[in-house]
Amino acid sequence: MSVAPQAVSDAVWFKSSYSGGNATECVEAARILAGVLIRDSKQANGPVVAVRARAWHCLIGELVQADLRGH
16 A cells, blocks of 8 residues: 655644643654654644654664663
């Protein structure tokens, strides 16, 4: 099955499991063909950061390593 590129407005957004418990620290992400979109959940129509897939994987890898080191 092929996946067609989606417009930002059509992206399926999900809240980060690491977002804070209160309403002031919520980050949402959406997977797209080229990588990941990131936005502030309180500003759904606000700015969106697009991160290429390779950069996203590097970021997640570094976060996992930092977590393992206790940082």
